[in-house]
Amino acid sequence: xxxxxxxxxxxxxxxxxxxxxxxxxxxxxxxxxxxxxxxxxxxxxxxxxxxxxxxxxxxxxxxxxxxxxxxxxxxxxxxxxxxxxxxxxxxxxxxxxxxxxxxxxxxxxxxxxxxxxxxxxxxxxxxxxxxxxxxxxxxxxxxxxxxxxxxxxxxxxxxxxxxxxxxxxxxxxxxxxxxxxxxxxxxxxxxxxxxxxxxxxxxxxxxxxxxxxxxxxxxxxxxxxxxxxxxxxxxxxxxxxx
Amino acid sequence: xxxxxxxxxxxxxxxxxxxxxxxxxxxxxxxxxxxxxxxxxxxxxxxxxxxxxxxxxxxxxxxxxxxxxxxxxxxxxxxxxxxxxxxxxxxxxxxxxxxxxxxxxxxxxxxxxxxxxxxxxxxxxxxxxxxxxxxxxxxxxxxxxxxxxxxxxxxxxxxxxxxxxxxxxxxxxxxxxxxxxxxxxxxxxxxxxxxxxxxxxxxxxxxxxxxxxxxxxxxxx
Numbered sequence: 001x002x003x004x005x006x007x008x009x010x011x012x013x014x015x016x017x018x019x020x021x022x023x024x025x026x027x028x029x030x031x032x033x034x035x036x037x038x039x040x041x042x043x044x045x046x047x048x049x050x051x052x053x054x055x056x057x058x059x060x061x062x063x064x065x066x067x068x069x070x071x072x073x074x075x076x077x078x079x080x081x082x083x084x085x086x087x088x089x090x091x092x093x094x095x096x097x098x099x100x101x102x103x104x105x106x107x108x109x110x111x112x113x114x115x116x117x118x119x120x121x122x123x124x125x126x127x128x129x130x131x132x133x134x135x136x137x138x139x140x141x142x143x144x145x146x147x148x149x150x151x152x153x154x155x156x157x158x159x160x161x162x163x164x165x166x167x168x169x170x171x172x173x174x175x176x177x178x179x180x181x182x183x184x185x186x187x188x189x190x191x192x193x194x195x196x197x198x199x200x201x202x203x204x205x206x207x208x209x210x211x212x213x214x215x216x217x218x219x220x221x222x223x224x225x226x227x228x229x230x231x232x233x234x235x236x237x238x239x240x241x242x
Numbered sequence: 243x244x245x246x247x248x249x250x251x252x253x254x255x256x257x258x259x260x261x262x263x264x265x266x267x268x269x270x271x272x273x274x275x276x277x278x279x280x281x282x283x284x285x286x287x288x289x290x291x292x293x294x295x296x297x298x299x300x301x302x303x304x305x306x307x308x309x310x311x312x313x314x315x316x317x318x319x320x321x322x323x324x325x326x327x328x329x330x331x332x333x334x335x336x337x338x339x340x341x342x343x344x345x346x347x348x349x350x351x352x353x354x355x356x357x358x359x360x361x362x363x364x365x366x367x368x369x370x371x372x373x374x375x376x377x378x379x380x381x382x383x384x385x386x387x388x389x390x391x392x393x394x395x396x397x398x399x400x401x402x403x404x405x406x407x408x409x410x411x412x413x414x415x416x417x418x419x420x421x422x423x424x425x426x427x428x429x430x431x432x433x434x435x436x437x438x439x440x441x442x443x444x445x446x447x448x449x450x451x452x453x454x455x456x457x458x459x460x461x462x463x
Binding site: 040072073075077177183186211 | 306310320396403405429438
């Protein structure tokens with residue numbers, strides 16, 4: 001019981017300043033948001049276009065498998081020499097440690113699930129509906145944006161949700177390459193054998209991950225058009241690879 | 243960095259024994275996680291199938307476990323179980339549960355009711371119906387789940403390097419700490435290779451175990 005009292009005490013003592021958990025929350029959210037939005041900007045148009053044309057089916061399948069096989073810890077570690085090299089040889093970034101390698105790794109890890117779900121969602125749109133839209137004289141581009149994407153929106157949003165949760169989780173590892181965020185508490189807690197910092201950080205990461213999951217699930221309910229919602233939600237399951 | 247070669251094969255050849263040890267450790271950690279995870283998942287899936295009311299809470303709890311980042315889970319456990327294999331395995335097993343349970347349940351539920359009825363009509367008792375009809379027919383879906391769980395677990399094992407385990411993740415962490423790129427590349431590449439080899443072995447196993455099932459295209463996740 002004493003431990004819980006101490007833990008609550010820890011939260012009370014460590015909330016303010018640059019290294020407090022409020023500032024760390026902001027760092028964690030900011031980098032996760034940047035990575036997910038950047039990945040959406042790249043992966044959604046590409047996935048929608050390939051899904052619309054029906055090209056690249058093999059690529060889509062390979063991307064899922066490769067995405068799963070890549071160890072996030074390895075990608076993060078590999079991003080470090082890359083960004084250090086970029087910082088030395090180009091004026092693109094000031095520092096090759098901290099934010100840069102973490103955001104690069106998170107971006108790369110966010111691409112596969114967003115791409116594949118967009119591809120699968122658009123590809124899965126009933127061909128008759130697309131044909132009807134074409135018959136009504138709607139242009140190919142508008143078919144993608146106004147017919148296929150809304151119908152595919154539950155699948156696309158599931159991809160974004162799965163990705164966001166994964167990115168929030170992986171951002172924790174950024175502390176190993178000099179980034180802040182919640183991982184700082186865990187990595188420093190392990191290094192200094194400080195149980196309170198370790199568990200305090202873990203509580204924060206766990207809460208943020210669960211909030212991300214819950215928040216995006218709620219968003220799905222709001223964003224998905226009412227007519228599609230009931231029909232589609234039940235058959236979206238990212239784990240059933242059948 | 244500029245002058246130094248990006249990948250030093252000589253270092254790799256000098257450390258083959260260590261590499262082999264870490265690969266073996268990686269496979270053992272993964273194998274235990276999958277074995278224990280499968281045992282728990284089968285039990286929970288059977289409970290969920292027998293008592294459908296219990297299925298939502300089961301997926302809810304395992305869903306929460308799946309959502310908690312691995313590093314946070316290890317951090318919770320370290321004060322209790324220390325820097326041990328047990329800590330690593332509790333974390334790894336908890337990530338396999340959601341994937342496996344959902345696939346087992348979906349697999350069994352996906353069995354054609356007509357097949358089930360025919361078996362009952364032929365006098366199959368519930369236990370025999372499950373073991374000889376439902377389970378074999380659900381096997382492709384269950385194996386698909388095992389493949390996802392295996393590949394995911396192999397990636398997660400690398401993170402256990404932070405609690406003193408890690409398999410080939412040891413090289414990633416060591417490379418990071420020493421600013422030695424060769425080790426980072428080696429650790430990451432070995433993890434990917436292990437994932438691909440294990441995945442292909444499971445595909446092969448699936449072909450041998452379920453020769454009647456045709457190949458279907460995977461859905462994303």
